[in-house]
Amino acid sequence: MPAPSYEEKYAYVEKRIDALKTNKTGDERQTEGEVFDRKTLMTIYGFMKKGLIDRVHYPVSTGKEGNVFFATDPDGDPLALKIYRTSTSTFKKVATYIEGDPRFRGITGNRWKFIYAWASKEFSNLDRYYDAELPVPEPVAVNQNCLLMEYVGDETGPCPQLKDTELDDPTDTYDEVVSFIIDGWRDAHLVHGDLSEYNILMEEGEPVFIDVGQAMTADSFNAKDLLDRDIKNINRFFKNRGAEIIDPETIKEECFAPEDDDDEDEEYEDDDEYDEEEDE
Ligand SMILES: Nc1ncnc2c1ncn2[C@@H]1O[C@H](COP(=O)(O)OP(=O)(O)OP(=O)(O)O)[C@@H](O)[C@H]1O
Ligand SMILES: [Mg+2]
Numbered sequence: 302m303p304a305p306s307y308e309e310k311y312a313y314v315e316k317r318i319d320a321l322k323t324n325k326t327g328d329e330r331q332t333e334g335e336v337f338d339r340k341t342l343m344t345i346y347g348f349m350k351k352g353l354i355d356r357v358h359y360p361v362s363t364g365k366e367g368n369v370f371f372a373t374d375p376d377g378d379p380l381a382l383k384i385y386r387t388s389t390s391t392f393k394k395v396a397t398y399i400e401g402d403p404r405f406r407g408i409t410g411n412r413w414k415f416i417y418a419w420a421s422k423e424f425s426n427l428d429r430y431y432d433a434e435l436p437v438p439e440p441v442a443v444n445q446n447c448l449l450m451e452y453v454g455d456e457t458g459p460c461p462q463l464k465d466t467e468l469d470d471p472t473d474t475y476d477e478v479v480s481f482i483i484d485g486w487r488d489a490h491l492v493h494g495d496l497s498e499y500n501i502l503m504e505e506g507e508p509v510f511i512d513v514g515q516a517m518t519a520d521s522f523n524a525k526d527l528l529d530r531d532i533k534n535i536n537r538f539f540k541n542r543g544a545e546i547i548d549p550e551t552i553k554e555e556c557f558a559p560e561d562d563d564d565e566d567e568e569y570e571d572d573d574e575y576d577e578e579e580d581e
Contacts, residue, residue: 307339307343310342310343310346311342313346313349314342314345314346314349317349317355317356317357318337318342318345318356318357319356319357319358319359320337320357320359320360321337337384338387340387340413340445340446341384341387341445341446341447344444344445344446344447345357345382345447347444348382348442348444348447348449351442352374352375353374353380353441353442353449354372354373354374354375354380354382354449355372355373355374355375355377356372356373357370357371357372357382358370358371358372358373359371361381361454361458361459362459365386365390365391366385366386366390366391366394366395367383367384367385367386367391367446368383368384368386369381369382369383369384369459370382370383370384371452371454371459372449372452379452379454380441380449380450380451380452381438381449381450381451381452381453381459382447382448382449383420383423383447383448383449383450384446384447384448385416385419385420385446385447385448386416386446387412387413387416387446389412391412391416391419392412392415392416395415395416395418395419395514396415398419398422398494398514398515398517399415399418399419399422402422402517402518402521404422404425404518413445413446416446417445417446419514420443420445420446420447420448420514421443422514423443423448423513423514424440424442424443424448426491426513426514426516427439427440427450427513428440429489429490429491430485430489430491430510430513430516432489433484433485433488433489434488435481435484435485435488435489435510436481436507436508436509436510437509437510437511437513438450438451438452438453438509438511439451453502453504453509453511454502454504459502460502460503460504460509461502461503462498462499462500462501462502462503463498463499463501463502463503463508463538464498464499464538466503468542469506471539471542471543471544472539472544472545474503474506474508474539474544475535475539475542475544475545475546477507477508478496478501478508478535478539479535479547479552481493481508481510482496482528482531482532482535482552482556483552483555483556486519486528486556486557487555487556487558487560490518490519490520491513491516491517491518491519492516492517492519492521492524492527492528492531493510493513493515493516493527493531494515494516494517494527494530494531495512495515495516495531496510496531496534496535497534497535497538498538499512500512528553528556529549529553532549532552532553533549536549
């Protein structure tokens, strides 16, 4: 059998992407303001053919750089599909970050390449956090400008952002966010870099950290500046919420405390016996 034509593939995805079914006016391939361009549709088609997703339902967020959609897999289980726009403005934001990240050295060329690199950077950051058992959505797949991950929410919608959540015990939530900063640095070797009340979703009282595309490895040239900024943002927000705030220097000391690299050292960590006195 010959490979399906673009028209055949389009007809296939058209039935499975709600936005394409409902927006019939104008050029239907340009619905949702560029998000579903031809390449993006073919990327989604690829996810569908692989059995990763079955349908793309409604957008849960439409931003400048991209949209996040509620999707379902063939079992009907929810997934979040983040689609980056391949526009010039996205490219400009993305390029500055990628240039400074040692993992993306040598990425040059057109803006699509950069945006694909950005999506794959968000995926690999999620993967690192997830491997280190930090509370982020589980990454599922990435291809071109499309990132598929665990959906944080329920049938009624995504979990609320921290900024829209009333906190029973602000200090308790603050401590969890500070733990994410410290464990992120120590265990995932990452600094989030855009940590704020917008990029934390509250799932049954527990923070889930999202939007990790700009996260940098702890050895990046500007990692410590980003760490300062993250701590400042978080301290500002939680101070207003009446939490008991920890001094930024103390948080950073925790981040930079000597590491126990080897597995055999882990038992010491569990026993809380490791030496915290050595200075940076
Ligand atoms: N895994 C997810 N599960 C559920 N909802 C999500 C998920 N990821 C993102 N969202 C929703 O999409 C919104 C935007 O996500 P995110 O911050 O990653 O994108 P963004 O491109 O930075 O957009 P913005 O510029 O609006 O911050 C989130 O606030 C949340 O409502
Ligand atoms: Mg965001």
